[in-house]
Amino acid sequence: MNTTASPSAAAPPRAWPAEGLTRVPYWVYQDEAIYAREQEKIFRGASWSFLCLDAELPGPNTYRTSDIGDMPVVVTRDAEGVLHAFENRCAHRGALLALKRSGEAKEIACIYHNWTYDLKGNLQGVAFRRGVAGKGGMPADAKPECNAPRKLRLELYHGVVFGTLSDQTPPMEEYLGPEVAAKFKRVMNRPVKPLGGYTQILNSNWKLYLENVKDSYHASLLHLFFAKFRINRLTHKGGVLVGGDGGSHVSFSHEGTSSGNEYEKAGLRSAAGGFTLEAPQLVASVDEWGDGGTIQILGMFPGFVLQQIKNCLAVRRVVPRGVNQTELLWTVFGYADDDEAMLQRRLLQANLIGPAGFISMEDGAATGFVQRGVAGAHDYNSFVEMGGAGVASDESRVTETSVRGFWQAWRRRMEM
Amino acid sequence: MAANAIERQFAVEQLLARYAQALDGDALESWPDFFVEQGRYRILTAENYSQGLPLPLVQADSRAMLRDRVAALRHANIYEAQHYRHVVSCTVVEKVDAQTVTAVSNFMVARIMHDGATTLFATGRYLDRIRLSNDAAEAKFEERLVILDSSRIDTLLAIPL
Numbered sequence: 025m026n027t028t029a030s031p032s033a034a035a036p037p038r039a040w041p042a043e044g045l046t047r048v049p050y051w052v053y054q055d056e057a058i059y060a061r062e063q064e065k066i067f068r069g070a071s072w073s074f075l076c077l078d079a080e081l082p083g084p085n086t087y088r089t090s091d092i093g094d095m096p097v098v099v100t101r102d103a104e105g106v107l108h109a110f111e112n113r114c115a116h117r118g119a120l121l122a123l124k125r126s127g128e129a130k131e132i133a134c135i136y137h138n139w140t141y142d143l144k145g146n147l148q149g150v151a152f153r154r155g156v157a158g159k160g161g162m163p164a165d166a167k168p169e170c171n172a173p174r175k176l177r178l179e180l181y182h183g184v185v186f187g188t189l190s191d192q193t194p195p196m197e198e199y200l201g202p203e204v205a206a207k208f209k210r211v212m213n214r215p216v217k218p219l220g221g222y223t224q225i226l227n228s229n230w231k232l233y234l235e236n237v238k239d240s241y242h243a244s245l246l247h248l249f250f251a252k253f254r255i256n257r258l259t260h261k262g263g264v265l266v267g268g269d270g271g272s273h274v275s276f277s278h279e280g281t282s283s284g285n286e287y288e289k290a291g292l293r294s295a296a297g298g299f300t301l302e303a304p305q306l307v308a309s310v311d312e313w314g315d316g317g318t319i320q321i322l323g324m325f326p327g328f329v330l331q332q333i334k335n336c337l338a339v340r341r342v343v344p345r346g347v348n349q350t351e352l353l354w355t356v357f358g359y360a361d362d363d364e365a366m367l368q369r370r371l372l373q374a375n376l377i378g379p380a381g382f383i384s385m386e387d388g389a390a391t392g393f394v395q396r397g398v399a400g401a402h403d404y405n406s407f408v409e410m411g412g413a414g415v416a417s418d419e420s421r422v423t424e425t426s427v428r429g430f431w432q433a434w435r436r437r438m439e440m
Numbered sequence: 441m442a443a444n445a446i447e448r449q450f451a452v453e454q455l456l457a458r459y460a461q462a463l464d465g466d467a468l469e470s471w472p473d474f475f476v477e478q479g480r481y482r483i484l485t486a487e488n489y490s491q492g493l494p495l496p497l498v499q500a501d502s503r504a505m506l507r508d509r510v511a512a513l514r515h516a517n518i519y520e521a522q523h524y525r526h527v528v529s530c531t532v533v534e535k536v537d538a539q540t541v542t543a544v545s546n547f548m549v550a551r552i553m554h555d556g557a558t559t560l561f562a563t564g565r566y567l568d569r570i571r572l573s574n575d576a577a578e579a580k581f582e583e584r585l586v587i588l589d590s591s592r593i594d595t596l597l598a599i600p601l
């Protein structure tokens with residue numbers, strides 16, 4: 025009898041610091057055993073992974089490749105227009121089934137020995153299954169179908185496709201929590217149109233990027249572009265909402281509500297200078313939602329971001345690629361009913377985001393600075409006490425509440 | 441008298457070479473002057489470009505916008521000290537009219553970090569539309585479209601390509 029414990033029964037490889045959520049141990053970004061456990065307990069566990077936009081599968085018989093953590097997946101729209109997703113792994117000897125990022129297909133054939141699958145992920149054909157001229161082939165009782173790629177449970181939530189391998193993952197509405205869900209629906213309020221994308225390589229653990237997204241405290245301290253042009257300071261009206269089990273959050277702000285010169289009084293680097301744009305049309309936005317909201321960053325555990333920065337809308341997919349490398353895949357979109365002026369506005373404001381973005385280029389580097397900074401400090405911790413020790417919504421963005429929320433969700437799933 | 445093919449080729453290659461030397465030599469302030477007043481500069485990935493998707497990584501529709509980007513890079517954006525080494529080649533020039541040519545060139549850009557770490561940061565094509573003076577003594581970009589072969593950018597893209 026095989027008495028080896030399954031990986032899921034294995035004891036946690038490390039113990040969390042006694043202080044709780046106000047401390048994050050640096051081994052968490054560097055330990056191979058932690059990384060492997062995350063793949064199983066988080067990505068292949070009871071979590072929703074963002075796969076793609078509904079609009080990125082434009083018609084029947086189309087597919088798109090995506091990921092759930094390390095696991096490659098294929099998302100398809102079948103001839104009837106129904107979405108499916110399954111593991112991108114052949115039942116035979118494990119080769120990738122779909123090789124391109126996207127395409128059209130009525131069925132998918134493995135390149136290696138030509139086994140074929142329908143768009144639901146069912147194994148349909150095994151080449152030479154009965155051999156040739158009565159010789160070779162598979163035994164009559166062989167059941168290669170049992171080894172078929174795993175199918176994902178999907179939820180199409182307001183134009184966005186999420187997948188999970190678990191029956192336990194609660195519905196998206198509950199997973200986000202009602203307040204965060206309302207902000208999700210605010211942006212995804214009608215059909216969208218993809219405008220393109222790119223991939224940013226982050227030389228850091230995936231969690232450092234999620235922490236960065238959830239860290240409303242850094243926004244106008246690291247990203248000086250906004251502060252210098254007074255586009256978004258923490259003194260503007262805004263807040264942070266935390267939902268679900270702590271893993272979902274939204275931070276938001278409203279323009280033109282700055283009350284004064286707090287930055288100058290504090291002598292902060294980001295207050296120095298203060299110059300104006302020669303071409304201010306780059307940041308000229310219109311209030312599309314009629315609520316004055318200029319920035320809304322929504323992050324969902326483990327690796328999804330929905331962004332509204334003025335009129336620049338994007339989803340970001342965070343894919344771990346080993347302990348210290350992460351892919352950040354950006355897809356920028358507009359609405360299907362945008363007029364030409366709105367399209368041009370969105371494209372111009374795309375200057376703000378991505379690897380070359382005026383307000384986001386620093387994030388790509390900042391996560392790497394932490395990864396490098398903690399290299400010799402596995403058993404030391406970060407200090408996360410802005411806004412106290414709790415995980416709750418906050419009217420102030422000078423808080424790390426949603427960072428603690430992220431770790432709360434992480435610890436629960438990791439059983440650590 | 442309008443410039444001939446050799447003079448046009450020479451003028452274009454001079455412009456491309458001076459542009460590359462300016463960026464590699466950290467003369468960012470001179471970058472906008474390689475463009476006409478309403479000159480357009482964009483960086484797109486080949487994947488987006490070939491699918492007709494318009495998303496830019498960088499877009500400037502005038503010299504003023506280029507100057508804003510230089511000001512941001514100098515005074516607002518934070519990135520580790522680094523510089524590029526451009527290699528530009530295979531320039532094919534086509535005449536549009538007496539004052540205008542288009543040019544396609546290949547480029548490779550190495551990025552050298554302050555600690556010496558050197559990587560092949562970007563490869564791609566420049567698709568240029570260039571305005572020449574009558575004698576081809578002066579050349580400026582009306583449009584410079586930078587098409588990146590890869591959709592993957594390591595860490596950040598601060599200095600222009």
Ligand code: FES
Nearest residue numbers: 114116117134137
């Ligand atoms: S691995 Fe796919 S058919 Fe053999």
Ligand SMILES: [Fe+2]
Nearest residue numbers: 236243384387
């Ligand atoms: Fe940031």
